[in-house]
Amino acid sequence: MAIFRAHVLICGGSGCTSNKSQVVRKRFEEKIKEVQLDKEVQVVGTGCFGLCEEGPVVIVYPEGSFYSRMTVDKVDEIVEEHLLKGRIVEKYLYKEKVKVEDAKEHKSLMEVQFYSKQKRVALRNCGLINPEDINEYIARDGYMALGKVLTEMSPQDVIQLMKESNLRGRGGAGFPVGLKWGFAAPNKADQKYIICNADEGDPGAFMDRSILEGDPHAVLEAMAIAGYAIGATKGFIYVRAEYPIAVRRLHIAIDQARELGLLGKNIFDSGFDFDIETRLGAGAFVCGEETALMQSIQGNRGMAKVKPPFPANKGLWGKPTVINNVETLANIPQIILKGPEWFKSFGTEKSPGTKVFALGGKITNTGLVEVPMGITLREVIYDIGGGCPGGKAFKAVQTGGPSGGCLTAGHLDTPVDYENLAAVGSIMGSGGMIVMDEDNCMVDIARFFLDFIVDESCGKCTPCRVGTKRMLTILERITQGKGTLEDLEELESLANSIKNSSLCGLGQTAPNPVLATLRYFRDEYIAHVVDKKCPAKNCKALLTFEIDKDKCTGCTLCARNCPVSCISGTVKNPHEINQELCIKCGNCYSVCRFGAVQKN
């Protein structure tokens, strides 16, 4: 195996790729070849490093230099200065990395604010290895857990170990993995199945995507371990088609595993067979719900079914089936190798381990973080996330996507785990964390999530199909200034009915954002329906755009950009908006360079 004296790791996750990281990579490969360093320097494409805000990310070893916001024009300099001459190009480094006092010593990656409070377990290989090379996964103890399980443990031992570790499902419900496997194992059937739920439908969530793109083998290995535990020989990974990079990496990983005999017949000469296939989703959020997901794999329309029977007893094609989330699975090989006591040594008592969160919205360090359970929201949002950018005030954080609730500044010291978040009216969910600041209208946020739900409802049960639509109509009326106080009562009553009578989790949790915003931001709703005003100045129908004559320089930029030509004024003289004709599109507000357009 060739030994390289330097490694250039370039992020190949979806985020950085969409920001041209692969163009950067190509230039590195070209330039390195040009200066004849290709036998000494290895260019490696990895998965997501996590600090997506600073992407495309490139890390050069052995020094561990963290180059951020890489563009193709910076590559040549880095190759010539850093790789050829050993002089790190400080001006391209991630700003926090350089210690001011001692310019020769840079902070190590794990010391920067973004990473210092993180504990990477599910994400341990993401950003470190090449996900398309099984040897790199093996170098990190890959498939050793499967080997241990097949050669030293019985299926009951494995289930017992999972029960002891108290690993809970990371897809949102938090159901104990050991318990679920324990239900499926004793059932007698000619075929059992393991399904990996990689549908990840929550808007803004990309935890599972990053694991699939950055460390697909962890998922394969865990599925094989699960198969051994319950007696299944076949696994399906149900992955949403909107993740083409993940799908490609999964296929490469499955092929490589099969080639080495880590998937297929008689693995490790133990007599155990296990193979995996992928199935692509077709764009339906509801197919993340396990019964709808199984319907989809079976070739039917993705519509939920009544439970019981639970999948562990009667699932795919009526056979005992265990369905686990991607992040849940990614934890399993580590737990097998290091033991349940290790896993329980971080996190909280009822929620051991870590959780991966996708930080998005109004936050400085958008990206992927993995933290021990029990860390407070404040630490995640401020210490790791860097708070709200632009000096704006924090208003709320939405956890759990369209099924979750929003929490206010008063909740920032809540420790993050399943019980604590539920106690304050939200849920952990799959890990999406959207931060909102003073410019977000909470009524509009509720409307946004409900709009999504209405689109995604499968339509089978009336409470969800009709109820959510009715709720959306009310919210739309409110944001357009046509709401009444009776509407608020109606909204609450509808929400409770839908929660109690929907067939599946989609409907049962759909009212959550509405109920949470009503609970903590009732004043905003009142402002909308009584005063017909939007305090956050977001809902266009409730705004008037006016030009401040003192600030207006008469540059005519607004008038030229007005789609309905309702701004009048001559060059170098203050302009005026005709309120009768104004459609409140906000164009003038965006283009004015003097802050002369006011939103009232």
Add this chain to the structure above:
Amino acid sequence: MKSLEELRKIREEAIKNIEMRNPDKDIRVVVGMATCGISAGARPVLSTFVDEVAKRNLKNVQVVQTGCIGMCTYEPIVEIYSPDKEKVTYIHVDSEKAKRIVAEHLVNGRVVREYTIGSEI
């Protein structure tokens, strides 16, 4: 895959390359790779150090390059930084000397006095 042994063998090989991707190492071997260094033959010295460290699985050793150290007549120069110890500067290093430095200094902890700058002055 027929046995855990087979897997372990693959791991042993693959680890050597991955080990590089961890910047937190105790011992730093710094090879001067400016123009003076390279023209004096520092490239093969750097490769030798990298190969030897990998071959012997010295997980706590990092091999990096640096620019001009200043004493150009003594190139190729290799400096070794160990925690709680004084920096050791080797001069006129070549591939053979590099191998010996790895074996005696890095593995056994004995500085190779006759190659250091102290022995010249």
